[in-house]
Amino acid sequence: MCQSTLAMYCFIDDLLKSLEHHDDIRAEVGDAEIITIAPVAMLYFGGNFERSRLVLHELGLVRRLLSRSRLNRRLHRLSDLIGFVFHQFGSVIKDLNWESRYLLDSFPVSLCDNIRIKRCRIVSGETYRGYQASKRRYFYGVKVQVITTADGIPVEFAILPGKFADLEGLAHLALDLPRDAHLIADSAYTNYEWEDYLLEEDRIKFLVQRKSNTRRGVEPFVEDYKKLFRKRIETAFGELRKMFPKKIHATSFKGFILKISLFLCAFQIDKALINN
Numbered sequence: 001m002c003q004s005t006l007a008m009y010c011f012i013d014d015l016l017k018s019l020e021h022h023d024d025i026r027a028e029v030g031d032a033e034i035i036t037i038a039p040v041a042m043l044y045f046g047g048n049f050e051r052s053r054l055v056l057h058e059l060g061l062v063r064r065l066l067s068r069s070r071l072n073r074r075l076h077r078l079s080d081l082i083g084f085v086f087h088q089f090g091s092v093i094k095d096l097n098w099e100s101r102y103l104l105d106s107f108p109v110s111l112c113d114n115i116r117i118k119r120c121r122i123v124s125g126e127t128y129r130g131y132q133a134s135k136r137r138y139f140y141g142v143k144v145q146v147i148t149t150a151d152g153i154p155v156e157f158a159i160l161p162g163k164f165a166d167l168e169g170l171a172h173l174a175l176d177l178p179r180d181a182h183l184i185a186d187s188a189y190t191n192y193e194w195e196d197y198l199l200e201e202d203r204i205k206f207l208v209q210r211k212s213n214t215r216r217g218v219e220p221f222v223e224d225y226k227k228l229f230r231k232r233i234e235t236a237f238g239e240l241r242k243m244f245p246k247k248i249h250a251t252s253f254k255g256f257i258l259k260i261s262l263f264l265c266a267f268q269i270d271k272a273l274i275n276n
Helices: 002-018 031-044 049-058 068-077 079-096 114-119 166-170 192-202 220-243 253-274
Strands: 101-112 129-132 137-149 154-161 182-185 205-208
Touching: 002 031, 002 079, 002 253, 031 049, 031 068, 031 079, 031 253, 049 068, 068 079, 068 253, 079 154, 079 253, 101 114, 101 166, 101 220, 114 137, 137 166, 137 220, 137 253, 154 166, 154 253, 182 220, 192 205, 205 220, 220 253
Parallel strands: 101 182, 182 205
Antiparallel strands: 101 137, 129 137, 137 154
């Protein structure tokens, strides 16, 4: 864990310097240290910031022990920067991804069990009630749209209310992919206008698995190609979901979204730098 933490800190610190980010002169703990505490919490402590800060301080990897409340305030203040770091690193990964194959899918994250929906204090309303077709059950929470490389490294994501369909979520992604890239998705993203638009405007081949009643048939080997790479994102989502605790503890919706973002950020860094 020590070597992984040091590698993460060095990477985050170098990236912040390249972005010309400067710490507040009054801060006794730098922003790179604060941001490092969060991915370590996601990777090793199920998202528990308190355990992460105590362990890293005991190991001598964090110079000053911040209080729990101060750490949370700093993380919330740096939430936009954390998202920016994710997308900047995603851009680097895209530049190095010579295959130019990308996978698109979504997964739900529940705020609470269905039986507790009426008692949920973080959010309210039917906007957050979604349906998970693979398990044939409803959930109450958000849906995370993720684009990964063919190796399962996340490069873009968007977090939307659970009621949003996968196709609606597509409009909330930047889709900043190289020209002539292949973007492979399942049949839930079927929309011929989107396919034509991405091909004409951005030269992105949007390869969606066809339904049985499709009006645009393709050669069997093309469908086999889609299915081959579709399995990879399912594997990546399985690895990602293993990091999530049974219940994400948060006292506000903003904190809930921040923790999901940090899980994705930690998974990206771990898969791209540490485990490769």
